[in-house]
Amino acid sequence: MEDYLKLFPSNASVLAAYSSISTSWVLLKTAYDQIIPRKLQDFLVSKFKYYFSRQKSYATFIIDPADSCGIGRNELFDASRAYLSTKIGPRNRKIKIGKSEQQKNVSTAIAEGGNIRDTFQGITITWTYYLQDQQRNDSKSKPPKSYYEITFDSKHWSKVHNEYLIHVLNTHKALMQKEKVLKLYTRLDFYYGNKGWKPVDFHHPASFDTLALDPELKKSIIDDLDRFLERKEFYKRVGKAWKRGYLLYGPPGTGKSTLIAAMANYLNFNIYDLELASISCDTDLRKLLLTITNRSILIIEDIDCNSEVHDRSKTINVKEEKQHYRKTFTLSTLLNCIDGLWSSCGEARIIVFTTNHKEVLDPALLRPGRMDMHIHMSYCTIKAFRVLAFNYLGIHEHKLYQEIDGLIENTNVTPASLAEELTKSDDADVALGEVVNFLKRKKREQEQQIEEKNKKSKLKRKIKNRGLFLNF
Numbered sequence: 001m002e003d004y005l006k007l008f009p010s011n012a013s014v015l016a017a018y019s020s021i022s023t024s025w026v027l028l029k030t031a032y033d034q035i036i037p038r039k040l041q042d043f044l045v046s047k048f049k050y051y052f053s054r055q056k057s058y059a060t061f062i063i064d065p066a067d068s069c070g071i072g073r074n075e076l077f078d079a080s081r082a083y084l085s086t087k088i089g090p091r092n093r094k095i096k097i098g099k100s101e102q103q104k105n106v107s108t109a110i111a112e113g114g115n116i117r118d119t120f121q122g123i124t125i126t127w128t129y130y131l132q133d134q135q136r137n138d139s140k141s142k143p144p145k146s147y148y149e150i151t152f153d154s155k156h157w158s159k160v161h162n163e164y165l166i167h168v169l170n171t172h173k174a175l176m177q178k179e180k181v182l183k184l185y186t187r188l189d190f191y192y193g194n195k196g197w198k199p200v201d202f203h204h205p206a207s208f209d210t211l212a213l214d215p216e217l218k219k220s221i222i223d224d225l226d227r228f229l230e231r232k233e234f235y236k237r238v239g240k241a242w243k244r245g246y247l248l249y250g251p252p253g254t255g256k257s258t259l260i261a262a263m264a265n266y267l268n269f270n271i272y273d274l275e276l277a278s279i280s281c282d283t284d285l286r287k288l289l290l291t292i293t294n295r296s297i298l299i300i301e302d303i304d305c306n307s308e309v310h311d312r313s314k315t316i317n318v319k320e321e322k323q324h325y326r327k328t329f330t331l332s333t334l335l336n337c338i339d340g341l342w343s344s345c346g347e348a349r350i351i352v353f354t355t356n357h358k359e360v361l362d363p364a365l366l367r368p369g370r371m372d373m374h375i376h377m378s379y380c381t382i383k384a385f386r387v388l389a390f391n392y393l394g395i396h397e398h399k400l401y402q403e404i405d406g407l408i409e410n411t412n413v414t415p416a417s418l419a420e421e422l423t424k425s426d427d428a429d430v431a432l433g434e435v436v437n438f439l440k441r442k443k444r445e446q447e448q449q450i451e452e453k454n455k456k457s458k459l460k461r462k463i464k465n466r467g468l469f470l471n472f
């Protein structure tokens with residue numbers, strides 16, 4: 001028995017071997033982390049994985065944010081992020097958490113290098129999230145390029161490719177519908193290096209119910225939107241892009257932006273806010289237009305200030321800017337571009353232009369067939385004021401309404417300025433009293449302006465009749 005026991009090492013030698021192995025491992029790991037550059041580490045890990053995946057016959061898919069052409073946004077990437085957030089649980093040790101001001105709950109995502117194991121119809125699929133290191137050093141303003149890698153037994157290639165990825169996309173779609181959080185996309189050069197859209201949650205409370213607009217006009221807009229949504233087959237049959245254009249015009253504060261928000265909430269469409277002045281060339285524009293998703297509203301505000309866009313890519317200083325002044329595209333080019341790109345891909349899309357000065361717009365834009373509906377956002381009317389008063393004070397009737405109606409009929413005031421008066425008190429008598437004072441003041445001012453204008457033109461006529469010339 002003793003001879004037999006001698007065959008095994010003593011407890012002390014097992015312990016000694018264990019401690020020397022673990023010390024060596026710690027030393028090796030520290031040396032590996034500190035001496036070998038991160039890039040080389042990534043390379044070695046990928047080679048190692050590649051070798052083993054070949055041995056075990058694993059397949060790997062890479063999902064990065066750009067689509068296969070490198071122009072648009074990869075829908076699968078965004079869907080993967082949302083999908084994986086539903087798979088995160090206590091077993092995942094390395095996760096990123098965060099919460100934006102608009103979010104109700106803390107959101108979770110896989111952290112760099114983190115893994116998630118998913119099972120689909122008995123197939124085990126491992127997801128890993130990576131950030132490409134070299135991008136960090138390129139430019140601090142650029143976000144590091146990220147991608148997901150999914151690994152699975154290669155014998156399930158078709159199932160994962162044809163069914164699992166569709167399952168990921170569908171789950172994302174269902175989540176979006178459940179959450180109903182609309183997005184407002186703006187273009188942030190400093191963040192996306194002149195390329196992409198940056199989304200934020202869109203929680204504008206505007207609706208057609210709260211919009212102070214003449215009921216007939218409101219109804220015609222709603223009917224138009226409904227008809228547009230139902231006519232998918234019609235657009236297909238006549239070979240036109242399934243899109244609709246609206247031109248909203250009127251003075252500042254008449255509710256153009258509010259109407260767009262009401263449209264987005266009504267249709268459940270995301271909004272893309274495009275500032276034409278920030279685009280330097282056609283290619284940029286095309287890239288942005290291609291990355292706009294289906295069922296969305298593209299808005300171009302204050303189009304009168306944007307009627308021409310200049311190529312500023314080569315300018316160095318103001319003097320040179322004048323010399324290099326070169327028009328790269330006009331609004332008609334933009335519309336042609338939209339027609340061309342959107343007819344070949346995508347579903348229901350709406351484009352909205354807004355302007356305070358319709359009269360100075362490029363006539364090409366006003367030609368029939370360009371913008372499908374021209375909507376005049378006028379000064380506040382009696383019916384529109386009723387909606388505002390109900391929104392702010394919750395009342396349908398009041399003894400001051402008669403006086404207010406008479407004043408509104410003869411004064412040009414915007415819903416925005418009346419809304420401001422209505423917020424001055426929760427007491428309807430006080431708030432409506434403020435409205436009356438405000439309207440009387442505005443009426444006086446406008447009468448004085450008309451008087452002065454009349455005086456000037458009278459004087460002008462007199463001078464003209466006497467053959468004198470004065471420049472007013």
Ligand SMILES: Nc1ncnc2c1ncn2[C@@H]1O[C@H](COP(=O)(O)OP(=O)(O)OP(=O)(O)O)[C@@H](O)[C@H]1O
Pocket residue numbers: 210211212213251252253254255256257258259356377414415416417419
């Ligand atoms: N028709 C309206 N119905 C309800 N609220 C309105 C309306 N018009 C203006 N308002 C109120 O006034 C504010 C400013 O209006 P909004 O920004 O929509 O005007 P706008 O016409 O887009 O102005 P601008 O031309 O300066 O962009 C809104 O936040 C809203 O509270």
